[in-house]
Amino acid sequence: MSTHDISDSGFGLSERSVNRFAERTAVACLIALAWYNALELVVLCFTTFKRYGGCYFWCLLISSMAIIPFGLGYLLIIFDIYNSLFSVAMELIAWVCMVTGQSLVLWSRLHLVVQNRSILRWTLAMIIVDAIVFQIPASVLELGSHSNKSYLFTRGFNVFERIQLIAFSLQEVVLSVIYSWEAVRLLNLRPRGHYRSTLVQLLIVNLAMILMDAAVIGVQYSGLFDIHVTLKAFVYSVKLKLEYAILGKLVVFTEMCGSASQPTDLSDFVDLSFHPNQSGDRDSQARIYDTPESNLPQRVHVASKQPSDSQIFVTSDNPSLSNEAL
Structure with a gap:
């Protein structure tokens, strides 16, 4: 045409x-x-x-x-x-x-x-x-x-x-x-x-x-x-x-x-791991919230600098809860 x-x-x-x-x-x-x-x-x-x-x-x-x-x-x-x-x-x-x-x-x-x-x-x-x-x-x-x-x-x-x-x-x-x-x-x-x-x-x-x-x-x-x-x-x-x-x-x-007892496998659909060369804001993001175990505020760090999958670590003023991996 x-x-x-x-x-x-x-x-x-x-x-x-x-x-x-x-x-x-x-x-x-x-x-x-x-x-x-x-x-x-x-x-x-x-x-x-x-x-x-x-x-x-x-x-x-x-x-x-x-x-x-x-x-x-x-x-x-x-x-x-x-x-x-x-x-x-x-x-x-x-x-x-x-x-x-x-x-x-x-x-x-x-x-x-x-x-x-x-x-x-x-x-x-x-x-x-x-x-x-x-x-x-x-x-x-x-x-x-x-x-x-x-x-x-x-x-x-x-x-x-x-x-x-x-x-x-x-x-x-x-x-x-x-x-x-x-x-x-x-x-x-x-x-x-x-x-x-x-x-x-x-x-x-x-x-x-x-x-x-x-x-x-x-x-x-x-x-x-x-x-x-x-x-x-x-x-x-x-x-x-x-x-x-x-x-x-x-x-x-x-x-x-997400729940530790019922993890969601998203590897086939969504890759939740960022590239290790991301900026600091993405490498270490933090949110504060209260948990039923303690009234003390806890800070959650999403660490993704390591080649392995992202992990969440909890730190607080309570020694029993410090450095506990979720």
Whole structure:
């Protein structure tokens, strides 16, 4: 399908605003910001984790790297640099990795707070089914919209593209709501007020992700297709950066709420050990709380400077409790 055919068709890529310069400037800025965030995310992946493994790590890495070809594919299409099926295929593959990867990041994070295995299985099944039901038809329709018989696919793509956008946004909302609900439940088991700031920050991050999805949907229904697709790349890069913003708090929160008698094995999903070259704030994080054994305040140190897994040591003014490993 030639550039002239695309411009004359009803395909979403031709739905541009009157001010082409302003729109293309916005597109270029959004792609540049998304690429900058993506490069930073890739570096963070390899410097934050001590062990490169687990579903959480790989989903973060793949979804972060997918932002670059996704933006590049639409950059080639929007600016008519190389408007071909190769560009479309590149952004489609990146779109699958970016969206499904983000959902799997949220799903992996559920293992920190959800103890019900049925919930974990059903949410994973939801992600797999949505990927098959929505991404495969949308990919076929978009490829067809750039073919020589675009008139057969254009209208269907314009409708189905909006449907899949809402479906994936609702999927992420479901995962965020489950996580927030379980996090609130666990934090309520701790002494009142000691984890209020952590709770508020976690809820704000999840609310921000939901609002960003709503903004992307709003731009999509406004008819600004070019800005919509590049805004998606930027929004997904910001959502992944928010994961790192709360990662340290998730580690401390999980280790504090975990029980020595019922440890949670997260090695297959979330690597809770930080890289040994982290800053001092992450190497030695402390929280003070009261325990049933003593009314004296105790300081909990999460030590991660050693190559071995993180350990929690308790010290207090009571000699009987000093240097006791949890």
